[in-house]
Every structure is written in structure tokens, then in C-alpha cells.
Amino acid sequence: MFSLFRKIDSVSTKELLKEVQNNIQLIDVRTSNEYQVGHIKQAKNVPLQKIESFKGNFGQEIYVICQSGMRSKQASKILSKKGYQVKNVRGGMNQWSGEVRRGR
Template identity: 50%
Template sequence: MLTIFKAVPTMTIAELKTSLKNRQMVLLDVRTIQEYRSGHIRGAKNVPLNRINTYQGDKEKLHLIICQSGMRSKQAAKFLQKQGYQVKNIRGGLNRWDGPLVGGKE
């Protein structure tokens, strides 16, 4: 049987912490601007889910997608994957993150 839908790969928070040291990846935070400003992972780029269709990034780099719980990031990851991006959805989102957050714009 032919599979039309390709599953979105996922990553744990522990794997994310290791990956943050890698400059060959992009961390996209797809929460709202207000959520992002209230606290985000250092280095994360804010592209709210409702504007993900405007994102123009380097398709050669792995894109790690995060939101608060993992639901919006899964939607964003599916969309970006269809556009030819290499993506991984962060399971559990920021609800599972136990590292430091930075507030305000970066």
C-alpha cells in the first residue's frame, strides 16, 4: 500500500538539549509572540503557527519545532516537511523543558 502521509519525526527534551550545541540546526518556536516574549529557549526563532506559511529558511539545516505542549509544533512540522524542510517535532514542548528560559525579544 502506498503511504501518502509521511510521519513527522520527533525528539525528546533530552535530545534537544544535546542538539542545541549544533550550529547546523534551527530551533523554531511556533507559539504566539506574547508566549514567546514571556519566556523562550535561548536561540529560538519565533515564527507563530499562524505565520508558518511565510517562513523562509535554509532547507539544508535540520529544523527543530517547539511550542508549549507539542500540538502546534506538530502542525508546523507537518507543513514545513511538505515544503521540503528537514524537521523534528519536540515531544511535550516547553511543558517538559527544565532548562533556563530567556524573556523578551532575542
């Protein structure tokens, strides 16, 4: 039975820094303007308001990031409910110390 209190796994930005060396599914749920200011190279922009229509690989874990970790947590719950394996990135881009790309 589905519970609103389903536990969402999370990772720190330090852990994500190691993971991005691999071919991971990483989605950034910030607005397109926020994304263009600076994002992680591998991240695909899927703003939170469009997360319901996200189509990803069910066989691969999805890492979800936003600015602080709040919107990504919301998005993670939605994706988890749809059957995806999800990890929320705690602290979001505020805590990210890796390389940042600008633009699209």
C-alpha cells in the same frame, strides 16, 4: 506522492537540550506573547499562523517547538510538505528543563 500521514520525526526535550549546544535551526511556533514569557535562547519565533511564509535553510534540519507539542506537530507537517527536514519537539516548553530567556 504526498501523504497527510507522513511520519514526522520527533525528539524529546532532553535530546533537544543536547542539540542546542550545536548551531541548530530552532523555531518556536507559539504566539509572540507566549514566546516573550520564556523561550529557548536559540529559538526564532515564527507563530503557527505565519508558518506558511517561513523561509529557512533547506540544507539544515529544523527543530520545531511550541508549548505542548501539538502546534509544533502541525507546523512540522506544513514545513515537511514544503520540503524541509523537520523534527518536532515532543512535550514542548512544558517539558523543557533547560535555560529560558524572557523578552524578544
